[in-house]
Amino acid sequence: MWKKLAAAAIAAALPLASHAAPEAYTVDPYHSFPYFEADHYGFTWIRGRFDRMVGRFTIDPAAKTGTVDLSIQTATITTGDNDRGDRPRSRDEHLRTPDFFNVAEFPSMTFRGNATKWNGDAPAVIDGQLTLLGVSKPLALTVIHWKCGPDPRTQGKRQMCGGNFTSSFRRSDFGMTFLLPGVGDEVKLWIGMEAFRN
């Protein structure tokens, strides 16, 4: 009887124990994209995207801890203007020059942070450091949507988490001052991201 009870108790505890351990995830680069917006001469918000972001995170909802490590390839910036036509350069080419992202010297921008606020089992705020043009400054990502569960594309064999995140920063804080203030200093950031459990 005691042995049976002990076995049952261990069996019952196992899922909790495995749940409480931090789980590691790898970012799915095909479904993870940072988008940004900046004011354009007071007329409009212009939007752009980075086409390749890789990274990983760990999450432990029981302990309310998590870490995230993202790397964005700056050369993959696209804003819908990649063809020169009869102009000397496209906007995307210009954005890759030292005037803006200087992709030759700084091929990646990174974000590393920790989940500091939680909303139940979901992270609510990720406090970290954005490194852009070699300059690191604090940046907080607000989690506006978060879900973990089996990936329906694999009949549930693969576990995934996904979410949407927003933040904003001043590009001048990172030394990107070209065309200020015509092209806005405040950059709004939006990230849609999915990741697979390792």
Add this chain to the structure above:
Amino acid sequence: MSRKLTACLFVAALPLAAGAAPESYTIDPYHTVPYWETDHLGFATMRGRFEKPTGKFTIDTAAKTGTLEIVIETKTLSTGDPERDGRPRTRDEHLRSADFFNVAEFPTMTYKATSLKFKGDAPEVIEGDLTLLGVTKPVPLRILRWKCGPDPRTQGKRYQCGGNATGVFKRSDFGMKFGVGPIGDEVTLWMSFYGFRQ
């Protein structure tokens, strides 16, 4: 005195008359970028865009009327997944197939305004029809930002209007039913736009 007064009134009336005439604008394809977003499996929001739309609009702020027509080449869609990387096809290639935008059969989608609602001198809501996959349905666009003035990039020689607009539609209303459920039916549009006065 009477003649002077008449002349004075005439001169004073001129700018009003000029302002009252409808003005024609040509869409700037480099800064007019329609983006869309939709839910992906409930985990994250996926965005995409179309590049280099063409079109024109007219606006008469005194009469509070206007017209708008935008033509989008469906094959320009881009979601940040252009490389196959060993897969049979990219997402962008799949989106161009008959499952989604069917760009071979429907190379363009169009938006045509039927009426404008104004708030003061600025349009606030565009009532109009979206034609997608050969199906025409009303999709109102809400103007988030609107500004007209001299283009600072031309030392004021060119006059422009620009802004941002957003709208929502169900893709199934246009017959685009592939993956509805796992991939959201509701599509949110967001665009930056500029027009140069002719």
